[in-house]
Amino acid sequence: MAVLVATTGCERADQAVTSEPLPEPIRVVAPPAPKRVEPPKPAVSMPAPEINPRERAAPVPRRKRATWFSQLTVEERSAVRGICKAKQENPCVGMLPMPVRRDGGPPERHPIEGLYAKLQNQEIAKVERFCQVNYKAGVCDTPLVIAFDAQPIELAPATTAAFAFRPGSPSSTDWPTATTPWLALDRDGNGAIDSGAELFGDSTAMPDGARAANGFAALAALDANRDGVIDRRDPMFAALLLWTDRDGDHASSPDELSPAASVLVEIPLSYRRDARCDDRGNCEGERSSMTWRDGNGAIRIGSVVDLYLRSR
Structure with a gap:
């Protein structure tokens, strides 16, 4: 019995020695790296078109009556109205001193001169x-125009014929007769005098692009040697023409144009103001002497006159 017990005890001991398999070591796995979230890209916007300041619509200017005129004094406004009413009757009024006669008495100054005197600080x-x-x-x-000797300047009344003293704007005016030729220059070389740009007056373009103050200022632009005289020593003297409108149709024809150098000798550019006005509102304004040669070769004295012609 004793042996049996011992054997049984040994079997239990062997069972105790038998070992269980060890568990696998715990592996530490790093968590996955977080995905990089890209910030949202801003929406692509087209750049605003550049606006050229010059291309912007210009504001509508206020009427001159509401700006310049409204800034005048009461006295100046009255003077301007008086000048405008006088110019309705005669556009040449005020461009030069204009004597008037009353009841056959001595010449007096035109009342418009007093009105201009009130506007001394204003741009005429x-x-x-x-x-x-x-x-x-x-x-x-x-x-x-050219006046030979002491010959008076003669003007024929206006007709339906017109001439573009201001290029592109034909107008009707009284017109010099055949005894009073225009001084002209065929600037475009087409054999005709087409407008006031080919005469010498306030429609003549100066070298700087401005318009001439009067005919003598326009003629002075041809004084190449700056001696105060237009003559054969100035290259353009040979190109000057005399336009004698024999048929009075206000249009030049080849037989009405002749070289000024065939008659004229010299034109001094110094002038004086000598207002002589007719009853139709035309005036002779600036005047200079000139020398010319007659058919016999004799040297004679005449005049160059800046006419002020009223548009009809």
């Missing part, structure tokens, strides 16, 4: 423009 060009826009005042053209 603005007054002229205001009158044209608001009172429909006409314009006054000032071309040079």
Whole structure:
């Protein structure tokens, strides 16, 4: 019995020695790296178009009457109105001192001169423009003509014929007779005098692009040697023409144009103002002497006159 017990005890001991398999070591696995979230890209926007300041629509300018005129004093406004009304009757008024006669008495100054005196601080060009826009005042053209000896300048009354003293704007005026030729220059070389740009007056373009103040200023642009005289020593003297409108149609023809150098000797550019106005509102303004050669070769004295012709 004792042996049996011992054997049984040994079997239990062997069972205790038998070992269980060890568990696998725990592996530490790093968590997956978080995905990089890209920040949202801003929406692509087209750049705003550049605006050229010059291409912007210009604001509508206020009318001259509401700006320049409104800034005048009461006395100046009254003077401007008086000038404009006078220019409605005669556009040449105010361009030079104009004597008037009353009841056969001595010549007096035109009342408009007193009105201009009240506007000494104003630009006369603005007054002229205001009158044209608001009172429909006409314009006054000032071309040079030639008077031989002491021969008076003769003007024939206006007809339906017109001439573009201002290029592109034909107008009707009284017109010199055949005894009073225009001084002209065929600037475009087409064999004709087409407009006031080819005469010598306030429609003549100066080298700087501005318009001439009068006919003598326009003629002075041809004084190449700057000696104050237009003569054969100036290259353009040979190109000057005399336009004698024999048929009075206000249009030049080849037989009415002759070289000025065949008759004229010299034209001094110094002039004086000698206003002589007729009852139709035309005036002789600036005047200079000139020398010319007659058919016998004799040297004689005449005049170059800047006419102020009223548009009809």
